[in-house]
Amino acid sequence: MLALTLLALLITGVLVSAVTGQLDISASEVWGSILNRLGFSTTLAPTEDVVDATLWVVRFPRIVMAIAVGASLAVGGALMQAVFGNPLAEPGVVGVSSGAALGASIAIVFGVQFAGGGVAALAFVGGLLATLLVYAVARAGGRTEVVTLLLTGIAINAFAQAGLAFVLFLADTASREQIVFWQLGSLAGSLWSEVVVVVPLLLVGMLAAVVLARQLDVLALGERNARHLGVDVEALRIVVIVLVALLTAAAVAFAGIIAFVGLVVPHIIRMVLGPAHRGLLWASAVGGATLLLWADLLTRTLVQGADLPIGMLTALVGGPFFFALLYQQRRKSGGWM
Numbered sequence: 001m002l003a004l005t006l007l008a009l010l011i012t013g014v015l016v017s018a019v020t021g022q023l024d025i026s027a028s029e030v031w032g033s034i035l036n037r038l039g040f041s042t043t044l045a046p047t048e049d050v051v052d053a054t055l056w057v058v059r060f061p062r063i064v065m066a067i068a069v070g071a072s073l074a075v076g077g078a079l080m081q082a083v084f085g086n087p088l089a090e091p092g093v094v095g096v097s098s099g100a101a102l103g104a105s106i107a108i109v110f111g112v113q114f115a116g117g118g119v120a121a122l123a124f125v126g127g128l129l130a131t132l133l134v135y136a137v138a139r140a141g142g143r144t145e146v147v148t149l150l151l152t153g154i155a156i157n158a159f160a161q162a163g164l165a166f167v168l169f170l171a172d173t174a175s176r177e178q179i180v181f182w183q184l185g186s187l188a189g190s191l192w193s194e195v196v197v198v199v200p201l202l203l204v205g206m207l208a209a210v211v212l213a214r215q216l217d218v219l220a221l222g223e224r225n226a227r228h229l230g231v232d233v234e235a236l237r238i239v240v241i242v243l244v245a246l247l248t249a250a251a252v253a254f255a256g257i258i259a260f261v262g263l264v265v266p267h268i269i270r271m272v273l274g275p276a277h278r279g280l281l282w283a284s285a286v287g288g289a290t291l292l293l294w295a296d297l298l299t300r301t302l303v304q305g306a307d308l309p310i311g312m313l314t315a316l317v318g319g320p321f322f323f324a325l326l327y328q329q330r331r332k333s334g335g336w337m
Contacts, residue, residue, distance in 0.1 A: 002272050006286045010067070013293040017063050020301060023054050030055065065190035065254065066296045067289040068198045070261060072251040074288025075206055076244045077262025078269075078281055082216040083240045084146050087270065088325055090263040091248040094153045094241060098160035099130020100252040105167040105179045119182065120194065120253040127249030130156055135241050185256035185311025187296050194254045201250040205243050206285060212239065213278040220275055258311045260318020261288055267325065 018030045025046075032044025033055050046052045076091040084093070091097065103126020106112055107119045138152040168176055215236050219226045223233050248262070266284045273279050292310070295317075299308040 002269075003283055003286065006283065006290050010286060010290045010293065013290060013297065014063055014067075017066075017293060017297050018055065018059050020297060021054070021059065022305075023051070025051055025055065061192050061195055062187050062190040062296065063293065064195050065187050065198065066293045068195065068202050069187070069251040069255045069258065070265075070288035070290070070292025071285040072198065072202045072205070072247040072288070073258060073261040073292070074265040074284040075202075075209055075281055076247040076251075077288075078266035078277070078284040079209055079216075079240050079244050079247075080262065081266055081270075082219065082277060083237055083244075084150070085220065086146075087267050088263070088322075090260070091244050092157070092259075092262075093150060094134045094244065095130035095156040095160060096127040096245055096248045097252055097257050098157045098164070099133075100124070100127035100249060101179075101183055101257060102126050102130075102160045102163045102167070104182050104253075104256075105164050105171075108178050108182070109167050109171040109175045124249045124253035126160075127252055128245050130160060131241060131245035131249070135238070181309070182256045183311070184309030185258040185314070186299075186307065186309055187255055188307045190254070198250050198254060201246055205247040206281070208239070208243055209281050210278060212236065213276075213281060216240075216277040217275070220277075256309075256311060258292070259315045260322065261292060261314055263325075264318050264321050265291055 015027060015030065019025050019027055028044045029046045029051055032042050033046055033052055035042045036045040036052075037056070046055075073091065077089075080089040080091055080093060081087055083089075100123040103122035103124070104119045106126075107122035112118075112122055134149065134152050134156045137156070138148045164179075168179060171179065215226075215231050218229050218231050219233065219236065221229075226233050251258070265287045266280065269280055269283045269287055273283055292314075295310055295313050299310045299313055302308060
């Protein structure tokens with residue numbers, strides 16, 4: 001039932017996003033344009049070139065990017081909660097968001113290029129390196145503990161924020177504004193060339209996560225029990241953290257920092273479906289895609305003629321939800337200290 005509801009909301013969101021904008025486009029023109037691109041002759045196809053161009057150059061890339069980024073963040077959050085055994089965990093814990101922000105700011109201020117790319121490429125590399133550094137430092141003692149990972153992530157986040165502050169100090173006014181806007185998150189200006197980077201990484205990460213679902217179910221019983229049942233906990237943790245880094249870094253690189261999607265979506269899905277990870281991962285992907293698609297639609301329509309930062313909107317929703325979760329967790333553990 002939940003899967004059908006989320007799928008219906010996702011399909012509805014795609015259609016509403018396609019027809020909504022400064023240029024009025026009917027639902028029949030949307031379907032006609034899609035059928036026309038698939039090679040079917042139809043009278044529903046748009047008669048004006050500007051309508052077809054608006055759909056395929058502006059709106060459809062943005063819709064697909066919202067779906068891919070939302071799914072990536074939600075699956076990354078579900079994996080983080082599984083490996084930490086904590087419903088309050090989310091991808092930013094391992095430094096991927098702050099690392100990406102530092103990489104993006106360096107690209108913006110100094111014009112650094114990597115692999116033919118600029119801001120997005122450096123953001124991806126920064127997020128990936130920050131996550132790998134967290135794991136390497138946490139494992140320096142020979143074995144990785146969840147608490148050590150968490151504390152190391154906090155330290156790396158602080159270091160990256162300090163680096164970001166230094167880069168902001170060196171930047172001119174225009175670069176500072178660009179960095180601030182990038183950190184707020186936005187899907188405006190999404191391109192097909194960006195979509196074809198994020199979507200394959202999402203598919204690979206999703207399939208790998210589903211393959212690991214059974215081991216994650218066993219890990220939920222506790223590390224000691226998981227080892228007795230034949231799960232290589234250390235290897236599983238390595239693979240999961242790499243998957244989280246790839247999924248989140250790819251999403252953050254092109255969309256900026258979008259908070260709380262990786263926390264809110266998998267937690268709600270787990271409350272409804274239970275802890276079994278195979279269904280949880282698929283439902284989280286659809287739920288994250290749906291949430292971000294509708295959030296992006298709101299950023300385009302709440303203020304006429306303006307495109308609000310999507311990270312601001314998700315934070316406004318996710319912040320109170322996080323406090324509610326924290327309060328619930330504290331009550332279960334015996335009250336506030």
